[in-house]
Each structure stands twice: as C-alpha cells, then as structure tokens.
Amino acid sequence: xxxxxxxxxxxxxxxxxxxxxxxxxxxxxxxHESIGSIPGTLQIRPESAPPEIEVLDxxxxxxxxxxxxxxxxxxxxxxxxxxxWIDLKGLGHEETLRQVGQxxxxxxxLLEDIVNIPQRPKVQDSAEQLLIIARMVVLTGPLDxxxxxxxxxxxxxxxxxGLNYVLTVQEEPDYDSFEIIRSRLQDGRGTIRKKxxxxxxxxxxxxxxxxxFPVLEVYGEALELLEDxxxxxxxxxxxxxxxxxxxxxxxLRRAIWPQRDAIxxxxxxxxPLISDEVRLHLRDCYDxxxxxxxxxxxxxxxxxxxxxxxxxxxxxxMNEIMKFLTVISSIFIPLTFIAGVYxxxxxxxxxxxxxxxxxxxxxYVICLGLMAIVSIGMxxxxxxxxxxxxxxxxxxxxxxxxDRSRRNSS
Numbered sequence: 001x002x003x004x005x006x007x008x009x010x011x012x013x014x015x016x017x018x019x020x021x022x023x024x025x026x027x028x029x030x031x032h033e034s035i036g037s038i039p040g041t042l043q044i045r046p047e048s049a050p051p052e053i054e055v056l057d058x059x060x061x062x063x064x065x066x067x068x069x070x071x072x073x074x075x076x077x078x079x080x081x082x083x084x085w086i087d088l089k090g091l092g093h094e095e096t097l098r099q100v101g102q103x104x105x106x107x108x109x110l111l112e113d114i115v116n117i118p119q120r121p122k123v124q125d126s127a128e129q130l131l132i133i134a135r136m137v138v139l140t141g142p143l144d145x146x147x148x149x150x151x152x153x154x155x156x157x158x159x160x161x162g163l164n165y166v167l168t169v170q171e172e173p174d175y176d177s178f179e180i181i182r183s184r185l186q187d188g189r190g191t192i193r194k195k196x197x198x199x200x201x202x203x204x205x206x207x208x209x210x211x212x213f214p215v216l217e218v219y220g221e222a223l224e225l226l227e228d229x230x231x232x233x234x235x236x237x238x239x240x241x242x243x244x245x246x247x248x249x250x251x252l253r254r255a256i257w258p259q260r261d262a263i264x265x266x267x268x269x270x271x272p273l274i275s276d277e278v279r280l281h282l283r284d285c286y287d288x289x290x291x292x293x294x295x296x297x298x299x300x301x302x303x304x305x306x307x308x309x310x311x312x313x314x315x316x317x318m319n320e321i322m323k324f325l326t327v328i329s330s331i332f333i334p335l336t337f338i339a340g341v342y343x344x345x346x347x348x349x350x351x352x353x354x355x356x357x358x359x360x361x362x363x364y365v366i367c368l369g370l371m372a373i374v375s376i377g378m379x380x381x382x383x384x385x386x387x388x389x390x391x392x393x394x395x396x397x398x399x400x401x402x403d404r405s406r407r408n409s410s
Contacts (some may be wrong), residue, residue, distance in 0.1 A: 004336055010167050012404060014350050015272070028077045033153060038110060040099070041093050041112065043091075043115070044091065044097075044098060044115070045091070048091045048171075049090035049091075050093050051071045051088050051089065051091065051092060051093055051096045052067070052088070052090055053068070053074065053086065053087070053088050053089075054067045054086075054089070055074065055084060055085070055086055056078065056084070056087075056182065056185050057077050057084045058085075058193050059082045060183055060193050060194045060195065062186070063185050065186055071103050072103070074103055075103050077145050077165070077178050078164070078165055078198075080234060082164070083164055083196060084164065085165070085168070085200055086166040087168045088169045089170045089173035089176075090170070090172070090173045091115055091117070097231075102162060103252045104129070106126075109127055109323075110124070110126055110160075113131065114133075114158040114168075114169050117156045117171055118264045120258050121133050121135055121258040121259040121262045123262075123265045123266055123269075124171075125271065128162065128273075129161065129162055130159075130160070132158070132161065132262065132266070133159075133262075134157050134159070134259055135156055135259060136154065136156075136176075136177055136214050136253060137153075137211050137215050138153055138154075138209060139151060139211075139214045140152055142218065145241070145399075147196070148241065150251075151219070151248075152215045152218075152252075153172075153175060155170060156171045157170050157171070159201055159205070159352060161199065161272065161273050162273070163197065166195055166197050166201050166204070177207050177208060177210075177211040178204060179376070180207060181200075181204055181207055196275075198274045201278075202278050202285065204281075205263070207265060209258075209285055209292065210291050212286065212292040216252070216295045222245065222304050223306070226238065226242065227306065227309075230309045230313055231313060234317075239307075243274075245303050246300070246303045247302070249303060250300070252296050253296050255292050256289060256296060260292075260293055261285065263282060263286045263289055267283055267286060289335075308366075328383055331375055331378050335374065338367065338371055339371075339372060342355070342357075342358075
C-alpha cells in the first residue's frame with residue numbers, strides 16, 4: 001500500500017481560459033451491455049476515434065512532453081521518481097486499451113468502467129489506485145437563436161490516480177478543457193510542477209468543473225432573450241427553443257449532480273493517495289460544483305416558467321384577436337339589420353305604410369347617415385368602456401414597452 005503523504009502548502013485555485021475546439025455537438029447514448037456478456041467485456045463503439053497517447057513527465061525544474069506513444073513506452077515513465085500525466089484520447093482500439101490496462105495493472109472491471117461509456121460519475125478505490133469518473137462539458141460555440149442545436153457537448157473523462165502518476169482517458173480526442181493545465185506544466189507557471197500527482201488530479205478535476213460556467217453563461221443570456229421573445233412575440237419556433245433548452249439543462253444536471261457527490265466522497269473518505277492539502281482544495285472544487293448545480297436548477301425553473309408564460313402570451317393574443325373581431329362584428333350587426341330591412345321588397349303603391357322612406361328624395365343619404373351615426377356611436381361606446389386599449393398596443397410596441405420597464409427596474 002502507498003504511504004500517506006506529507007503536508008504541503010496551500011495555493012489558490014487554478015483559473016484561466018479553456019480550450020475550445022469547434023465542432024458539431026453530439027449527445028451521448030446510454031450504454032447497455034449485451035445480455036449474458038462476461039464481466040470485463042469491452043464494448044467498443046464503431047464510431048470511436050483511435051486512441052492517442054500524450055505524456056507530460058515533470059519535476060519541479062523540468063517538463064518532458066511527448067505524443068504518439070505506445071502503451072509499452074509508457075511503462076518506463078512509471079518507474080521514475082518524477083510525476084507523470086498520461087492522457088489517452090479516444091476509445092477506438094480494444095487491443096491498445098487492454099495493453100494500457102496491463103501497464104497500469106487495472107482490474108478488468110475498472111477497465112470496463114473506463115471504456116464502456118457513458119458511466120455515472122463516481123469514485124472507486126482499487127488497491128493502490130483511485131478511479132474517478134467524471135463528465136466534461138465543453139462549449140462548442142454560441143447558442144444560435146435560429147437553430148435548435150446545443151451549444152455544448154459532453155464526454156466522459158476517467159482518472160486513475162497512482163502514487164506518482166495520473167492517467168486520464170477521454171472519450172473524444174477533439175474536445176478538451178485541459179489546455180490551460182498543459183500550458184502551465186510546460187511553462188512552469190503556478191505550483192503544479194512543485195506538487196505531486198494528487199494535486200495534478202485536483203487541477204484537472206477543477207478545470208472540468210470550471211468548464212460548466214461558460215456554458216451556463218451562454219444559456220443564461222439565451223434565457224433572457226427568450227423571456228423578451230415570449231412576452232413580446234411568441235411563435236412556434238419559440239416553443240421549440242424552450243424545449244431544446246430544457247433538454248440541454250437536463251443533460252447538464254445529469255452531468256453535475258453525481259459529479260458533486262463524487263467530489264464530496266473524495267473529501268469525506270480517507271485515502272492515502274490524497275493529502276490533507278489537496279483535500280482542502282477539493283472543498284473549493286466542491287463549492288464550485290454546488291454553485292453550478294444551483295445555477296442549473298435555477299435555469300431549469302426559468303425554462304419551465306417560460307413555458308407557462310408562452311401559453312399565457314399565446315392565449316392573451318388569441319383573446320385580443322377574438323375581442324377585436326367581436327367588436328367589429330358588433331359594429332356591423334346593426335348595419336346589417338338596417339341594410340336587411342331596407343333590402344326587403346315592398347310595393348309602396350299599395351299602402352303608405354310599405355316603407356314610405358323609399359319615396360323620399362334623400363332616403364339613400366338618410367340611410368347611410370343613420371348607419372354612420374350608429375357605427376360612430378358604438379365605437380365611442382366601446383372606446384369609453386376601454387375595449388380598444390389592450391389591442392391598440394401591437395406586439396412591437398409591447399416589446400418596446402417591456403424593454404423600457406426592464407431598464408427602469410434595473
């Protein structure tokens with residue numbers, strides 16, 4: 001068993017920009033083992049990219065960076081006293097993955113959890129190793145209001161923490177939020193090179209949690225725009241965007257909720273591979289995960305309320321339209337009555353009571369004047385009742401009034 005590590009001085013949390021690699025986001029499909037499969041069976045998806053191995057071996061003074069290594073070439077680094085970060089990207093070759101499992105002496109069930117994706121984020125002790133499974137969220141671009149695609153993608157990242165190494169296995173080679181950690185290791189910035197492997201594991205896990213914030217910022221701004229659109233001019237496309245945002249927020253919740261519990265278990269459970277100093281830093285990482293969870297829950301409530309506002313806005317617009325049509329119909333009802341009465345065929349020569357107005361020289365003008373007086377009188381009556389006030393404000397005018405009220409309140 002590995003011996004407990006000594007106390008190390010604390011430092012501030014890592015921060016910095018993330019590496020954003022644009023691509024079309026894809027949603028992971030849940031893995032289901034074949035019925036009756038042997039435990040430890042690796043399920044390789046046909047679309048998985050071939051694995052690429054990158055190694056950063058460092059001490060407090062030096063850092064060696066190599067790419068394109070084979071699993072057998074990694075073995076020599078594990079025998080050094082330096083700290084080694086082995087980053088494997090892609091799960092598309094079973095033999096390479098099994099060789100990596102042999103080099104790191106991974107139990108077949110641990111290797112199965114790493115390869116068969118997606119797994120629920122968790123922490124699992126195994127002899128002299130610690131397995132951590134997390135989900136990484138990477139922003140892929142702005143949230144286009146004209147499209148119904150997500151602005152992010154998620155992938156599984158597995159950590160294997162040893163005495164002097166950290167093995168990370170990423171699902172996708174084209175998405176990564178670890179670039180800031182690589183640059184700090186190579187440039188010697190910060191204190192990562194002065195720390196041991198458990199601190200590197202914390203820094204990588206912290207960068208994953210920080211990757212949620214730019215994604216949530218994009219969705220927060222999109223929700224504000226949707227609020228204005230739902231109140232001012234809701235359409236069927238607005239409803240589709242609300243549904244898409246609710247699905248995306250559910251995906252984020254599924255990623256961060258168990259991840260928060262996994263970080264909490266790292267803090268709570270004693271493990272000789274994690275020092276007290278790193279456990280203190282993990283508390284800060286846990287606080288960030290809780291903050292992300294609160295933001296996700298808040299945005300989900302906002303998205304759900306937008307659905308109610310959308311239905312209310314559509315209903316109000318329909319009521320205004322029906323009220324306007326009712327008012328117009330009410331105005332034309334007496335006009336139709338007058339036109340119907342004087343459209344009847346009566347012979348005025350038989351009796352003076354058979355519409356004597358038909359013999360008047362100005363009967364036609366009198367009839368039109370009567371219709372105009374009735375129409376104007378009804379319009380004035382409806383206006384005094386306030387039946388025209390709501391409909392007189394068109395959608396664009398309502399949007400401007402809504403924007404002014406928001407600015408005044410802020």
